[in-house]
Amino acid sequence: MKVVFILWLREVKKYLRSKAQIIASLGTPIMYLGVLGFSLGSVFQKAGMGSYLQFMAPGVICMTVLFTSMFSGIAMLWDRQFGFLKETLVAPVPRIEIMLGRTLGGATTAIVQGTIIFVFTLVAGFRPSHWVAVPVAYLVIMLIALVFSALATAIGSTLKEMQGFQLVMNFLVMPLFFLSGALYPLEGLPKPLAVLTRVDPLTYGVDALRGMLIGQSHYPVVTDVAVLVGVAALFLTLGAWRFSRIEV
Amino acid sequence: MSHNSPPIIRLRNVVKKFGDVTAVNDISFDVSRGEIFAFLGPNGAGKTTTIRMLTTLAHPTSGTLELDGLDPARQQTEMRRRLGVVFQDPSLDQQLTAWENMDIHGVLYHVPRKERHERAEVLMKQFELYERRNDLVMTFSGGMKRRLEIARGLLHTPRVLFLDEPTLGLDPQSRNAMWAHVKTLNQSEGVTVFLTTHYMDEADRVANRIAVIDHGRIVAIGSSAELKAQTNTDSLEGAFLALTGTTIREEEASSTDRMRMMGRMFGRTGGGR
Numbered sequence: 001m002k003v004v005f006i007l008w009l010r011e012v013k014k015y016l017r018s019k020a021q022i023i024a025s026l027g028t029p030i031m032y033l034g035v036l037g038f039s040l041g042s043v044f045q046k047a048g049m050g051s052y053l054q055f056m057a058p059g060v061i062c063m064t065v066l067f068t069s070m071f072s073g074i075a076m077l078w079d080r081q082f083g084f085l086k087e088t089l090v091a092p093v094p095r096i097e098i099m100l101g102r103t104l105g106g107a108t109t110a111i112v113q114g115t116i117i118f119v120f121t122l123v124a125g126f127r128p129s130h131w132v133a134v135p136v137a138y139l140v141i142m143l144i145a146l147v148f149s150a151l152a153t154a155i156g157s158t159l160k161e162m163q164g165f166q167l168v169m170n171f172l173v174m175p176l177f178f179l180s181g182a183l184y185p186l187e188g189l190p191k192p193l194a195v196l197t198r199v200d201p202l203t204y205g206v207d208a209l210r211g212m213l214i215g216q217s218h219y220p221v222v223t224d225v226a227v228l229v230g231v232a233a234l235f236l237t238l239g240a241w242r243f244s245r246i247e248v
Numbered sequence: 249m250s251h252n253s254p255p256i257i258r259l260r261n262v263v264k265k266f267g268d269v270t271a272v273n274d275i276s277f278d279v280s281r282g283e284i285f286a287f288l289g290p291n292g293a294g295k296t297t298t299i300r301m302l303t304t305l306a307h308p309t310s311g312t313l314e315l316d317g318l319d320p321a322r323q324q325t326e327m328r329r330r331l332g333v334v335f336q337d338p339s340l341d342q343q344l345t346a347w348e349n350m351d352i353h354g355v356l357y358h359v360p361r362k363e364r365h366e367r368a369e370v371l372m373k374q375f376e377l378y379e380r381r382n383d384l385v386m387t388f389s390g391g392m393k394r395r396l397e398i399a400r401g402l403l404h405t406p407r408v409l410f411l412d413e414p415t416l417g418l419d420p421q422s423r424n425a426m427w428a429h430v431k432t433l434n435q436s437e438g439v440t441v442f443l444t445t446h447y448m449d450e451a452d453r454v455a456n457r458i459a460v461i462d463h464g465r466i467v468a469i470g471s472s473a474e475l476k477a478q479t480n481t482d483s484l485e486g487a488f489l490a491l492t493g494t495t496i497r498e499e500e501a502s503s504t505d506r507m508r509m510m511g512r513m514f515g516r517t518g519g520g521r
Contacts, residue, residue: 002355003355003356006351006352006355007352010341010344010348013344013348014341014343014344017343018343079341082338082339082342083335083337083338083339083340084339084340084341086335086337087339087340087353088356089305090303090305090328090333091353091356091357092325092328092329092356092357092358093356093358247305248305
């Protein structure tokens, strides 16, 4: 446990020290929130869907958590190339503890980033329908962070080159975001798109968060949470397996 | 150095193949407890592969190796507790302070908190780093980073300290200081030192015994004087060239090297050198 804790602490400390990274990673969600939120607002309203800001705020929080979680995979590539990973891998500790410390650290930074964006949405005018649901919404945010940090660990353990991460960003992270229904309702989608949204784990995260914060969800929230728990277990297993196979 | 106790490192007919390439070809030797042992060879001769096997990062294709009587295949964790490793590539976390790097290492090696802090203080003072303990490692010079890595490698009181080209890229002042510290620790704690270097004068000065490896085979082993006598040369460098020839060995850049280049482009420093 001590090993898990110290490696978790390391991730958190490094996050808090990299002010530039914190600010840079907040840019994208704020742009989505500001530009899309206000520009599409009137169209959304005219279509009889209510406030677009209310609708998309949970989606943008999820997006922040997704991006930050996946970033911990890049951090792992740096650690691999600049040696620190080796220092942990020759230590007399089971690899699973190292993997858990790193993954939980990545998930924690994602939750903190998500919280900062949550505060931004509140400043922009977003209002959760039931404040009591906010703590429960946090459980959903934690699950999303865990799902994608575990996926990032699996990918970071597999890739050897930085260039590979560009591929991951373009062909995995962006599709995960765009197919999740973070920006649009899941009702009345064309068939192929509907199928794709269903295999995207983030869909269930966005849906659950929307259910908790504004009382609108496409699937029952219980279903969403069950899917997230299942995917988290799957990705953690995958991450642990990939991590155990790293050769230094 | 005691000659009646069993050797701390023992290799017998060790072979390591990567596909068709035989990196280490049937090597056998012993290292005594408390000895400073230099392992020399041209690039690509099999030095790093041997160190990787001795530090449980790779396993021999055939043959046996033992460290402190332990078998790396079956007693990996036990063996790792006894090792201090300073890799050829830097392995510090640059975004943490020197003290934090030491502390994480102590936790990874299960050193109890009190002992961890006391020993970190003693070692950092010894390696002249204590004043800078709360500074981020990225602000350190190459020599300081190297000293910190060695201090860190000694934190858990290992039986054997592996130093893989520790002085690469350091100025003569830093090199001298570093070896002085290593020699002191070797005497005060009795830690066995297994080192590789390309600087023959260093090996000549600090090592009790030297093994020369080339094309995966041990071509000579003995004290510096014995190697010079064997080859009829008057310097260790002369002996080394007589044993290994004068052909230049080419090594391909590894993905790590390429990565480090990219890291520099992005303004992230690769550490050490």
